[in-house]
Amino acid sequence: MSLAHTILASLVHHPTTGYELVKDFNERIACYWQASQQQIYRELSRMEEQGWIEGERVIQSDRPNKKLYRVTELGLKTLKDWLVQPSNPAAIREELLVKVLAGYLVDIAVIRAELERRRNYHQLRLEHYYQTEQEHFQDLDSATLSMQFTYRTLRRGIRYEADWVEWCDETLDWLNGMDQSNV
Amino acid sequence: MSLAHTILASLVHHPTTGYELVKDFNERIACYWQASQQQIYRELSRMEEQGWIEGERVIQSDRPNKKLYRVTELGLKTLKDWLVQPSNPAAIREELLVKVLAGYLVDIAVIRAELERRRNYHQLRLEHYYQTEQEHFQDLDSATLSMQFTYRTLRRGIRYEADWVEWCDETLDWLNGMDQSNV
DNA sequence: TGTGCATACTCAACAAATTTAGTATTCAAC
DNA sequence: GTTGAATACTAAATTTGTTGAGTATGCACA
Numbered sequence A, B: 001m002s003l004a005h006t007i008l009a010s011l012v013h014h015p016t017t018g019y020e021l022v023k024d025f026n027e028r029i030a031c032y033w034q035a036s037q038q039q040i041y042r043e044l045s046r047m048e049e050q051g052w053i054e055g056e057r058v059i060q061s062d063r064p065n066k067k068l069y070r071v072t073e074l075g076l077k078t079l080k081d082w083l084v085q086p087s088n089p090a091a092i093r094e095e096l097l098v099k100v101l102a103g104y105l106v107d108i109a110v111i112r113a114e115l116e117r118r119r120n121y122h123q124l125r126l127e128h129y130y131q132t133e134q135e136h137f138q139d140l141d142s143a144t145l146s147m148q149f150t151y152r153t154l155r156r157g158i159r160y161e162a163d164w165v166e167w168c169d170e171t172l173d174w175l176n177g178m179d180q181s182n183v
Numbered sequence C: 001t002g003t004g005c006a007t008a009c010t011c012a013a014c015a016a017a018t019t020t021a022g023t024a025t026t027c028a029a030c
Numbered sequence D: 001g002t003t004g005a006a007t008a009c010t011a012a013a014t015t016t017g018t019t020g021a022g023t024a025t026g027c028a029c030a
Helices: A002-012 A018-029 A037-049 A073-083 A095-101 A108-136 A145-182 B002-012 B018-029 B037-050 B073-083 B095-101 B108-136 B145-182
Strands: A053-058 A066-071 B053-058 B066-071
Touching: A002 A018, A002 A037, A002 A053, A002 A066, A002 A073, A002 B095, A018 A037, A018 A066, A037 A053, A066 A073, A095 A108, A095 B002, A095 B145, A108 A145, A145 B095, A145 B145, B002 B018, B002 B037, B002 B053, B002 B066, B002 B073, B018 B037, B018 B066, B037 B053, B066 B073, B095 B108, B108 B145
Parallel strands: none
Antiparallel strands: A053 A066, B053 B066
């Protein structure tokens, strides 16, 4: 049920539409929670049914109409009750690592290519996060409490991506070393 | 379908029983793939139906009988075909980060306690991985190729846990700093 | 002799996530 | 005047994952 709580956490400090939420999930929230467009819209419907959020239809002339959601009193209470409960670490299901485990069964070039692809992916995300840091978190001392907490989640994203890049590098180095000894 | 492939990758270098696989998943594989006992047994049945693995009943006198699984030719082909296909990064769904994002809504002590709990969890896992490293990966140069690839996955686990501990520490430091400025 | 523990495995209801395929509106560019 | 892109949202089958409750054997210990 945590997707609902993640949406609450996002909506509570910035009421918005499903469409914008999807973008937020892709850009800002992706470093700790991923959800598809379909999941988000479905969850919003459920949450409205339960009275955690309220949607207000906004008529637009220049674009399709939209529905602006904001958190209700009940929703805020639900979020706070959830916040004080202990939570467990996320389950990891990383295909790349399974492929490395069984990497000895295929041509090394296959694994190398995958590692390079992954390295680039994480490098790109890392750069994106650094840019966000520069743009929105320059002056932390004068930032709101909410912003400071948000920055902590960005730090997690930065560390996570940087760590991946480093692991890819060390693994690629090892692969290259192997190649040398086979020449 | 990647649980099946993870099981294949594990079985292919060491035929074993469902029971042992569950333990392997908890100890060795957990750093990149988590699955429950029920999932593993269900998946083994499906894989046997599909002819990817074969189970042989082993009668035991001192313990309940068991079923020893090993990968078939078809299973090996399935695994290799999967290995050469590109894979995407795992989806992250980390409740703790959502709680940090909305941390400003509750008492700081709540967040601090959660961070400390998480730090301890990752510290423990890290120590467990270091122990595994000492016990099984002392002399890498003379290790089999399979072992060297396995070591690369352990390195990922080590980095991952160490990175989490560091993030928890930096976040706790920040929290403590906040407390000071409020005194 | 009965209590707990490790081994070894099964079933089923339920919840969540993925995949695939849409509808519909407006604007801008060709 | 039609194509493509961005906005804004919907529907549903299928696959995965979670939760909870079982069954059954043999050993050690008290």
